[in-house]
Amino acid sequence: MANYEALKEKIFKAVEENHAEMIACSDDLADHPEVSAHEFRSSQKLVELLRGHGYEVEYPFAGLETAFKAVYGPNDHKYKVAVLAEYDALPEIGHACGHCISGSISILAGLATKDIQDELDCDVHVIGTPNEEEDGAKCTMVKQGVFKNYDMAIMVHMDDSNKPYCTLLALDSYMFNFHGKAAHGAAAPWEGINALNAAQLFVHAVDCMRQHVTPDVRMHGIYRNGGAAPNVVPDEASYELYTRSADRRYLNELNEKVKRMADGACLMTGCTWDMYPTAQSYDNLIVNDTGVAAIREVFGELGIEENADPDALFGSSDIGNVSFECPAFHPTIQIVDRGIPIHTKGFEAAVRSERGHESIALGAKLIALDIAKIFSDEDRIAQMKADFEKTNN
Numbered sequence: 484m485a486n487y488e489a490l491k492e493k494i495f496k497a498v499e500e501n502h503a504e505m506i507a508c509s510d511d512l513a514d515h516p517e518v519s520a521h522e523f524r525s526s527q528k529l530v531e532l533l534r535g536h537g538y539e540v541e542y543p544f545a546g547l548e549t550a551f552k553a554v555y556g557p558n559d560h561k562y563k564v565a566v567l568a569e570y571d572a573l574p575e576i577g578h579a580c581g582h583c584i585s586g587s588i589s590i591l592a593g594l595a596t597k598d599i600q601d602e603l604d605c606d607v608h609v610i611g612t613p614n615e616e617e618d619g620a621k622c623t624m625v626k627q628g629v630f631k632n633y634d635m636a637i638m639v640h641m642d643d644s645n646k647p648y649c650t651l652l653a654l655d656s657y658m659f660n661f662h663g664k665a666a667h668g669a670a671a672p673w674e675g676i677n678a679l680n681a682a683q684l685f686v687h688a689v690d691c692m693r694q695h696v697t698p699d700v701r702m703h704g705i706y707r708n709g710g711a712a713p714n715v716v717p718d719e720a721s722y723e724l725y726t727r728s729a730d731r732r733y734l735n736e737l738n739e740k741v742k743r744m745a746d747g748a749c750l751m752t753g754c755t756w757d758m759y760p761t762a763q764s765y766d767n768l769i770v771n772d773t774g775v776a777a778i779r780e781v782f783g784e785l786g787i788e789e790n791a792d793p794d795a796l797f798g799s800s801d802i803g804n805v806s807f808e809c810p811a812f813h814p815t816i817q818i819v820d821r822g823i824p825i826h827t828k829g830f831e832a833a834v835r836s837e838r839g840h841e842s843i844a845l846g847a848k849l850i851a852l853d854i855a856k857i858f859s860d861e862d863r864i865a866q867m868k869a870d871f872e873k874t875n876n
Contacts, residue, residue: 485602490855491784497595498847505591505847506840508532512583513834516572519617522549525570526611529590533609536594544611545624551611555597562605562864564854565630565809566592567638567802569615579831580616581641581818584839588639588846595851603858605634612801619801622763630808634864635774637853638802639846641834642815643823644791647778649813651768652701652727653734654799656761659685659745663754665718675716679709681754682720688744689724696737699729699796723761727799731766766803769874771810773867774857778814781852785845790817810871814849816842 508528517525526549530542533553542551568589569582578584593609600606610629614620630636640649661682666675689702696702704724710717726741728734745756782789797815805811819833833839857863 485599485855485859487855487859490599490602490859491852493599494595494848494851494855497598498591498844498851501591501594502844504532505587505843508590509583509587509840509843510835512570512586513578516577518574519571519614520549522571522613525549526551526613529568529570529586529611532590533593536597538597538609545620545627545629547613547620547623549611549613550620550624553593553609553611554606555593556600556606558606560600560604560606562603562634562858563632564605564607564858565610565633565636566607566850567621567636567805568609568611569613569638570611571613571616573616573826576826576828577831578834579826579828581825581830581834582615584641584818584834584843584846585639587843588850591843591847592850595847596854599855603855605854605858607854615801617762619763619765619804621801622765622804625804625808630805633809635810635812635854635857635867636802636805637812637850639849640813640815641818641842642825643817643819643821644815645782645787645789645817646791646793646815647782647789648770648775648793649768649797649815650729650794651765651797651803651813652699652729652799653731653767653803654725654727654765655734655738656723656725657758658707658761659722659724659756659758661685661720661749661754661756663716663718663752666716668714668716672716676718676753677716678720678754679717681748681752681756682706682709682722684748684751685745686722688747689741692740692744697728697733700737701725701727729767729796763801765799765801766807768800768803768811768813769806771812771867771870771874773863773870774810774812777853777856777863778812778849781849781856784852785848787816787845787849790821807875810867812853816846816849818842
């Protein structure tokens, strides 16, 4: 197998040579933020950059207009790794999730590993995965079997702390619609069937259930429709609900209980109900112990201090779905002081900072060294695969 220390020297050299270009790329994405599923300029810029470095790029990819798959070389090695690049922004607050940096990190990691593929017997693909904030392009790719033939997938997310992995929650989002019968609210209210009453009873039932679920569960939502006028008995009402859990199987059971609550609300009011998903379902991230141990080793080599509990709940992301197809990793790198949360203006301002720029090189080294460490060691590869099989059965 390849010598890890020699590979490290090559990786560091490639990161240094391409760092300035990726800083400019990240800043450009930050200055031209595009929301989920509309990352036309952003994806085009990344694709052109990769093609300029000799990559063959399939774009669009997986039936998604702003997704891509970049391959360097003949693509004939024993192992395959997917480095995932995100680049969608948020409405009004731009790249407050740091995807401009995260995506640039993944591109730079690809550039840092493209010339060591022969030594690792491993093809490193850069896959552009848009729409993370809303509907999860990775979910679509999973359904198409994109990740079934990969030995590993990895990306780095930005945060207010450094963590070797994140505890990501499975997430489902549903619109519950309640149907009643309209009537004049004063002249003949007894002729009406109040859909808003059913929605209110449903929400109250969900609230009552909070003390009887595991501590990792999150249930939150908003009324989307509560009627048209105060003097008309509402014949339609809607409530959009998010349910989350650290365990996909438990979340599925929880969702069945929620549906029974909708049944009960309608039984009490005489309404009917239906529901539909408002986005694709996200799965929890399965933690691969062997892969995380390698990331922790790289943390030590790069002087990255693990300064937060990785078991603390982080939120939800579509990379969780990928972790059910192959070992998948989602470490975080700190670009702001502790206590400045993602999805805020303060976090968005940090993506153009010196600290943000330095994190592009640091994150690329983290990904590239992790790939080199794992795929230069057949025993580690086998153990990572064994961990994956154990946790997915």
